[in-house]
Amino acid sequence: MIPALFYLQWQSFRNRLVTRFKRLKQPKYLFGAIVGGLYVYFYFFRYLFHQGYANGGRAAVKLSVSPEHLLLFELGGALALFLIVLLAWIIPRERAALTFTEAEVAFLFPAPITRRNLIHYKLVRSQLRIVFSALIFSLISRRFGGNFWVHALGWWLILSTLNLHFLGASFARTLMLDRGISNWLRRLLVLGLAAAMVASVWLWAKQTLPALNSADIANLDSILDYAQRLLTAGPALYLLYPFRLVVRPLLAPDTAALFSALPPVLLIFLLHYLWVIYSDVAFEEASVEASQKLATRIAAVRAGNWQAAGKKQKARRPWFKLSPTGPLPTALLWKNLLGIGQAFSPRLWIVLILVVVVAGFSLANGGHNQNLSSVAAVIIAFALSYSLLLGPQLLRLDFRRDLPQADVLKTFPMRGWQIALGEILAPVVVLMAFQWLLLLVGAGLIFCLPGKYEALALAIATGAAMLLPVLDFLLLLIPNAAVLLFPSWIQTGKDSSRGIEATGQRLIFALGQMLALLLALVPAAVAFIGVFFLLKFALGPAAAVPLASLAATVILAAESGLGVMLLGKLFERFDVSEEHTS
Amino acid sequence: MVQVEALTKLYGEFTAVSELSFSLQPGEVLGLVGPNGAGKTTTLRCLAGIIPPTRGSIRVAGCDIIHDAIGAKRQLAFFTDEPRLFDYLTVWQHLNFVARIYQVPDYEKIGRELLEELEIANKRDAMPGELSRGMKQKLAIACGLLHSPKVIYFDEPLTGLDPLGIRRMKDSILKRARGGAAIIISSHLLHLVEEICSRVLILKNGQKIADGTLVEITRKFSEQAGDTSLEEIFFRATSETGASVAPPVLPLERK
Numbered sequence: 001m002i003p004a005l006f007y008l009q010w011q012s013f014r015n016r017l018v019t020r021f022k023r024l025k026q027p028k029y030l031f032g033a034i035v036g037g038l039y040v041y042f043y044f045f046r047y048l049f050h051q052g053y054a055n056g057g058r059a060a061v062k063l064s065v066s067p068e069h070l071l072l073f074e075l076g077g078a079l080a081l082f083l084i085v086l087l088a089w090i091i092p093r094e095r096a097a098l099t100f101t102e103a104e105v106a107f108l109f110p111a112p113i114t115r116r117n118l119i120h121y122k123l124v125r126s127q128l129r130i131v132f133s134a135l136i137f138s139l140i141s142r143r144f145g146g147n148f149w150v151h152a153l154g155w156w157l158i159l160s161t162l163n164l165h166f167l168g169a170s171f172a173r174t175l176m177l178d179r180g181i182s183n184w185l186r187r188l189l190v191l192g193l194a195a196a197m198v199a200s201v202w203l204w205a206k207q208t209l210p211a212l213n214s215a216d217i218a219n220l221d222s223i224l225d226y227a228q229r230l231l232t233a234g235p236a237l238y239l240l241y242p243f244r245l246v247v248r249p250l251l252a253p254d255t256a257a258l259f260s261a262l263p264p265v266l267l268i269f270l271l272h273y274l275w276v277i278y279s280d281v282a283f284e285e286a287s288v289e290a291s292q293k294l295a296t297r298i299a300a301v302r303a304g305n306w307q308a309a310g311k312k313q314k315a316r317r318p319w320f321k322l323s324p325t326g327p328l329p330t331a332l333l334w335k336n337l338l339g340i341g342q343a344f345s346p347r348l349w350i351v352l353i354l355v356v357v358v359a360g361f362s363l364a365n366g367g368h369n370q371n372l373s374s375v376a377a378v379i380i381a382f383a384l385s386y387s388l389l390l391g392p393q394l395l396r397l398d399f400r401r402d403l404p405q406a407d408v409l410k411t412f413p414m415r416g417w418q419i420a421l422g423e424i425l426a427p428v429v430v431l432m433a434f435q436w437l438l439l440l441v442g443a444g445l446i447f448c449l450p451g452k453y454e455a456l457a458l459a460i461a462t463g464a465a466m467l468l469p470v471l472d473f474l475l476l477l478i479p480n481a482a483v484l485l486f487p488s489w490i491q492t493g494k495d496s497s498r499g500i501e502a503t504g505q506r507l508i509f510a511l512g513q514m515l516a517l518l519l520a521l522v523p524a525a526v527a528f529i530g531v532f533f534l535l536k537f538a539l540g541p542a543a544a545v546p547l548a549s550l551a552a553t554v555i556l557a558a559e560s561g562l563g564v565m566l567l568g569k570l571f572e573r574f575d576v577s578e579e580h581t582s
Numbered sequence: 583m584v585q586v587e588a589l590t591k592l593y594g595e596f597t598a599v600s601e602l603s604f605s606l607q608p609g610e611v612l613g614l615v616g617p618n619g620a621g622k623t624t625t626l627r628c629l630a631g632i633i634p635p636t637r638g639s640i641r642v643a644g645c646d647i648i649h650d651a652i653g654a655k656r657q658l659a660f661f662t663d664e665p666r667l668f669d670y671l672t673v674w675q676h677l678n679f680v681a682r683i684y685q686v687p688d689y690e691k692i693g694r695e696l697l698e699e700l701e702i703a704n705k706r707d708a709m710p711g712e713l714s715r716g717m718k719q720k721l722a723i724a725c726g727l728l729h730s731p732k733v734i735y736f737d738e739p740l741t742g743l744d745p746l747g748i749r750r751m752k753d754s755i756l757k758r759a760r761g762g763a764a765i766i767i768s769s770h771l772l773h774l775v776e777e778i779c780s781r782v783l784i785l786k787n788g789q790k791i792a793d794g795t796l797v798e799i800t801r802k803f804s805e806q807a808g809d810t811s812l813e814e815i816f817f818r819a820t821s822e823t824g825a826s827v828a829p830p831v832l833p834l835e836r837k
Contacts (some may be wrong), residue, residue, distance in 0.1 A: 313671045315707055324681040324689045331682035339670040408666045410632040410681050413655035576633055 005113070005121040013128065020499060028486070029501045072224055073251055075231045084162065085243075088169045089190045093183045095174045098122045098167075098283050116277060123164075123276075130159045141250075150258055154250025157265050161246055164272035171279035196514050197239050204234035242268060332422025333429065336397040340430065352437060367506035369532025380442045384464070386436055392475040395427035399480045399571075403487060407576045416568030424476050424564070430521050431472045455542040463549030470556035474520055477563040478513045484570040520559055528552040583608050583733055583764035584629065584822050589638035591624050592790075598624040599788045601799045602638070606764045606781075608732070611755065613775030614768040616785035617810075622768040625785070626735045629766070643732050656684065659726035662736035665718040667710040673697070674706045676725050684729035696724040699754070715742035723754070734758060740774060752778055776812040784819050789803040792819050 023029045098118065100108065108118060137159075138151035176186050209229060230236060245264040252258035322334045402409060402423060409419055443461050486509075532541075532548035539547075584606040591599040599621040607614050614622050628635045631647045631654060644652035671679060674693070679687030697703040700720040702713075710718055719742055726734070726833060736755070740748050756778055759765050769775055775782060782799055784792040792799050796812065803815045 265816075315675075315709055316670070318675070322682050324678075324687050325685050326682065328683060331679055334682070335668060335671065335679050338675065339668065405666060405668070407627070407632045407662075411630055411655060411658075411660050413652045414683065430786055550731065 002117055002120065005108075005117065006124065008122070009125055020501070024501070028505065031503035031508065032504035034504065035507050036500035036502070039503060039507060040500055053362065060534075070251055070253065071232065071487045073127055074230060074244050074247050075228065075240065077247035077250070078240045079231070081158070081162070081243040081246060082240060085169075086190070088166050089173075090187050092170065092173065095170075095177060095283070115280075115283075119277060123167075125214070126163055127160070130156060130163060138193065140344055141519060146253070150252055150255075151250060154247075154252070155257070157249055157269065158246055161265070161269050161272055164269070164276050168272060171276065171281040171283075173344060174281045175279070190416045197235070200235040201230065201239070204236075205230055208234060316471070324561075325432055327424030328412075328418045329425060332419065333425040336402075336423070336426030337429070338396055339401070340395075340426065358540065377442060377445050380438050380445070383467070384435055384438055387431060387438070388468070391431045391434070392427065392479065395430055396428075397426040398423045398476060399483050403483055406571075406574060409441050409571075410576060416570075416572035418563050418568070419571055420567035423568075424473065427476055428469060432469045435468045435472075436465060456545070459542045459545040462546045466546070466549050466553045467556070470553050471534060473560045474556055474563065475517065477560060477567060478516050478520075479509075481563070481567055481570060482509060482513065484567065485572050487574075520556075523559070524552040524555040527555045583610075583643055584766070585639075585641040585817045586629070589625065589628060589640060590636050591628055591633070592622070592636045597788050599628070599635075599785075602785075602788075602790050604783055604790070604793055606733075606766065608762045608764050609759050610781060611765045611767065611779045613779035613782045614766055614785065615770070615772065615775055615782060615816060619787075620785040620820075621788040622785055623737055624788075626660065626737055626766065626768055630658060630735055631655055632660070642765045656729070658729055658733040658735065659729075659731035660735045661719075661722060661726055661737065661739060662775070663741050665715075665722035667718060667721060669710050672707050672709055673702065673713075673721055673724075676721060677728060680728050682726045686729050689728060692728055692730075693724070696727055700724055700750075716747050717743055719743060720747070723751075727758075732763055734763050734765045736769075738769050738771075739767060740769070740771060772812045772816055782812070784816065786820050 024033055098124070108121070113121075134152050134155035137155045142148045142151050173183075177183070181189075209226075212226070231240060245261070246268060248261040249258055249265055252261050254475060310525070316338055319337045320334065322331060384453055399420075412419065414422075439461050443458065461541065528548045528551060530548075531551040532544045535544040535547055586605065587603050589599055589602040590597070602621075604612075614625065616622050622625070624633070627633045629640055629647070631651050634648065639648070640654075641647070642654040645651075645657065647654045667676065668679075677689060677693040677696075680686075681693070686692065693721075695704070697706065700723060702717055702720050702724070705713060705717060705721075708715060710721070713721065719739075735754075738753070739751055743751055752774070755765060755767070759780075767775065767779060770805035776796065779796075781795055782792070783790060784799070792802060796800070797817075799815055803818045
């Protein structure tokens with residue numbers, strides 16, 4: 001039976017690879033692969049193949065790892081592993097479930113395959129992911145020095161052992177549940193055990209090490225020195241020892257050290273393997289449920305709804321009452337705001353406003369806190385900039401989510417521009433609300449700053465309040481136009497392609513979007529500068545800024561209006577069938 | 583109510599539908615049948631204005647689907663085989679949303695009646711994820727019927743319904759037809775077509791090979807009129823030679 005499972009694994013891998021190569025015939029994948037390949041080469045592989053870096057990394061940045069440092073790295077790694085393992089015993093609450101696809105469940109579960117063989121199949125399949133992750137991690141860690149293949153082997157051992165441990169822990173968890181030990185009781189037991197370990201280390205340190213004083217935490221070196229003394233003797237030495245053994249091959253400075261580090265870790269690996277294989281736990285039922293959940297998640301992602309992919313959808317109260325008659329785009333705004341997720345509920349906004357108002361008042365009243373106010377103002381300026389940069393990318397409550405439902409939208413008796421406007425409004429409204437909230441705080445902080453800037457700062461805030469919504473609109477128009485012009489290039493959810501070519505496609509589009517935005521901003525920037533310098537001398541900068549912003553806003557609004565009309569035309573011409581056949 | 587003239591849809595060099603013409607009067611129920619890949623769904627999608635035809639004209643309730651798409655779409659409803667719902671709207675929010683799209687002022691009364699009729703009134707606040715396949719289908723139907731369409735297209739309307747649901751669906755289709763709606767049903771379930779359709783249109787490779795009442799089609803494809811089922815006619819009409827190619831029914835293996 002095992003050969004059949006290997007055959008399935010190998011053929012799936014091979015066919016996936018062949019499909020990837022075949023689709024390079026299409027320019028969109030070919031260009032994506034070229035750009036993605038260049039990116040991967042310059043980011044990772046340059047360090048691997050470049051002559052100067054061939055033996056042990058770039059000399060200039062290579063860390064000179066002393067035995068003390070090596071020990072510290074080993075301790076740090078062991079501590080991290082210990083925490084990961086601890087969490088694996090505390091956080092999960094489900095029964096053991098090996099995640100299979102629905103097809104695997106349908107074919108393998110009714111087939112005469114032993115449970116052990118299913119576990120073997122699962123382990124072999126997880127190796128693909130582990131080997132890939134180990135290579136990527138090695139490409140990164142190798143840049144700090146060391147041999148690439150030693151790193152790859154080290155990472156592979158760590159990830160494989162962790163994988164086995166997670167599986168074994170899930171089996172043990174299920175056995176406990178079967179024997180009446182609830183999740184909370186298990187968590188209490190594990191936390192109690194962890195607390196006992198920490199207490200033993202603390203007691204030992206109290207009795208053996210000199211009392212902790214300010215000199216021990218004066219700088220990083222003294223902290224590390226104290227940590228080393230704490231973790232390399234007494235109970236911590238024994239508690240962390242198995243974890244240190246697992247980390248050791250990764251940090252091996254030479255081949256001899258690697259070979260001496262291998263036997264213990266291989267023994268740990270083998271023990272984990274035996275633990276998993278000889279655990280007699282029924283995982284089938286939970287696996288069927290898990291595979292269904294996985295299928296639902298995949299379906300949700302393919303339908304463009306990433307939020308639904310994460311959790312079960314709950315009924316939400318609409319942001320406003322939708323009357324049955326009135327402007328049609330409002331219906332799409334209403335719908336998309338409902339789909340925004342729990343994170344942006346009206347309750348959250350009320351709490352945010354309250355927090356902002358209280359914080360603003362306390363800052364404004366604390367006259368001595370001018371420095372604090374300046375720092376807060378800088379943070380707000382950064383937050384506003386990031387909301388412009390990242391907001392339109394993160395809030396995909398528009399065509400990027402609804403495109404898989406394009407055939408439904410097409411049946412609506414709405415003009416193209418109405419659909420386009422309705423689709424874009426929701427992210428604009430959310431971003432605008434967030435930005436105006438920040439501006440409100442900023443306006444409050446202005447009163448804490450020295451008086452001579454007050455008028456100008458208020459003028460800038462007013463100008464920003466006018467400009468930001470139209471800028472958001474424009475920034476959202478570009479990816480939405482791109483998704484309708486090149487639907488198969490953009491990740492709308494249904495085409496969640498991965499790999500180098502997808503990375504390249506994203507890079508090409510990021511560049512294209514930036515170019516389009518710059519072109520769109522030029523007329524508004526010219527208008528702003530022109531009006532500002534015209535009025536600056538007559539009315540002063542405090543009056544010139546809002547008026548110049550108004551001029552730029554008008555230009556951007558006109559561009560946005562044209563953009564919506566164009567987007568509407570694009571949607572009307574968007575041939576759902578052609579997209580499906582591509 | 584529906585006039586189709588020389589409808590042609592090409593995907594590159596592949597012809598999905600070729601020179602298809604037919605018309606449908608109020609109260610008529612047309613069964614659109616044909617083997618897989620015959621062009622049934624493509625035809626319905628063109629008729630609903632979802633995809634543009636490459637050539638030809640389509641008029642729905644007097645409105646050209648290309649030049650007056652809004653007017654045409656206000657009069658029609660299209661039910662796909664797989665109910666397409668927004669998974670973050672409740673049952674009632676779906677009706678609220680559709681009411682605004684189709685501008686139905688008294689949607690609350692109509693919506694309540696539809697939910698009662700379709701027996702999902704108790705699911706008013708449920709999310710699509712909490713509904714069974716059949717209930718989702720019912721919700722999609724409630725949304726489609728909210729604006730009292732004059733033209734209704736069904737693509738495999740019985741998929742996923744239980745026997746009672748099937749009975750109710752048939753009754754509902756006939757009720758709309760009696761109310762004056764023109765209905766097109768695309769289905770592989772020939773007994774459904776035989777039972778509720780007043781006319782049948784057989785497509786093969788995108789071309790119309792038969793169009794008429796059951797009696798007319800039976801006369802055309804059988805040696806002796808009236809002695810043949812739609813299934814038999816279907817096999818004769820869609821086979822290459824025109825002879826009956828119905829696969830033999832295999833006897834059940836007895837142990």
